[in-house]
Amino acid sequence: MIVTIDGVAASGKSSVSGGVARALGVPYVSSGLLYRAATGLGLEAAVDLHDAPALLSHLQSHPLRLEPLAAGNRVWQGGRELTGELHSTRVDRGVSVVAALPEVRAWVDAQLRALPSPFVAEGRDMGTNVFPRAGAKFYLTASPHIRAVRRAQERPEDVPAIEAALVRRDELDRVQSAPAPDAVVIDTGPLTLDGVIQTILAQLPAQLTSA
Numbered sequence: 001m002i003v004t005i006d007g008v009a010a011s012g013k014s015s016v017s018g019g020v021a022r023a024l025g026v027p028y029v030s031s032g033l034l035y036r037a038a039t040g041l042g043l044e045a046a047v048d049l050h051d052a053p054a055l056l057s058h059l060q061s062h063p064l065r066l067e068p069l070a071a072g073n074r075v076w077q078g079g080r081e082l083t084g085e086l087h088s089t090r091v092d093r094g095v096s097v098v099a100a101l102p103e104v105r106a107w108v109d110a111q112l113r114a115l116p117s118p119f120v121a122e123g124r125d126m127g128t129n130v131f132p133r134a135g136a137k138f139y140l141t142a143s144p145h146i147r148a149v150r151r152a153q154e155r156p157e158d159v160p161a162i163e164a165a166l167v168r169r170d171e172l173d174r175v176q177s178a179p180a181p182d183a184v185v186i187d188t189g190p191l192t193l194d195g196v197i198q199t200i201l202a203q204l205p206a207q208l209t210s211a
């Protein structure tokens with residue numbers, strides 16, 4: 001069984017997915033981490049991020065492996081772990097360009113669909129494109145300001161700069177970020193992290209929570 005948790009940038013997808021996954025005793029899958037890793041590798045090799053054939057050929061010769069743990073996803077290139085480098089402002093700036101390339105999206109989708117279920121999958125298009133038959137679907141939102149205040153705990157920039165970058169990325173990611181028609185939309189603004197997790201757990205089909 002697959003549960004999808006999509007949403008806009010810094011809406012709480014990874015933290016919430018981790019909490020839901022731990023409660024269910026399954027891993028969670030961070031699709032954004034694969035887009036971030038593709039971007040990080042491309043930047044490192046000075047590949048033009050708009051050049052899909054060049055980026056894909058670099059990814060094919062430097063295969064990435066996503067490790068979908070409930071405690072936090074990790075991503076590897078061969079024996080080298082990339083995870084720690086990928087939540088930087090530099091990767092934030094490039095990742096929407098990479099995520100707009102249909103060839104890269106197909107490459108990510110194939111890796112995600114090959115993972116053994118059950119799991120919680122988080123990203124932008126988990127409930128629409130990648131796992132349209134998921135057992136339960138959620139979509140997280142919050143105002144840009146609230147998201148920027150939260151993310152400011154993790155980035156060196158100030159809140160207005162982070163908010164401007166989030167709004168820009170929301171716009172660049174808009175095409176693949178529409179909620180699935182059958183997703184439950186949750187405004188996380190007024191809720192604590194645990195409040196969001198409990199809201200989701202309360203709405204899961206009984207066969208999922210009793211497994």
Ligand SMILES: Nc1ncnc2c1ncn2[C@@H]1O[C@H](COP(=O)(O)OP(=O)(O)O)[C@@H](O)[C@H]1O
Nearest residue numbers: 009010011012013014015016150188191192193
């Ligand atoms: N409901 C919430 N209330 C307060 N802080 C939250 C809430 N949800 C997430 N956070 C915090 O906001 C930040 C961004 O969350 P994260 O899970 O990384 O979002 P995303 O995966 O959507 O980018 C983290 O520091 C996280 O702890």
Ligand SMILES: Nc1ccn([C@H]2C[C@H](O)[C@@H](COP(=O)(O)OP(=O)(O)O)O2)c(=O)n1
Nearest residue numbers: 009010031032033035095099123124125173
């Ligand atoms: N399924 C997905 C997941 C992420 N993306 C893109 C959109 C985002 O700008 C980047 C990074 O995603 P990630 O979820 O790590 O980003 P945030 O934590 O929400 O800031 O990848 C996507 O297009 N489709």
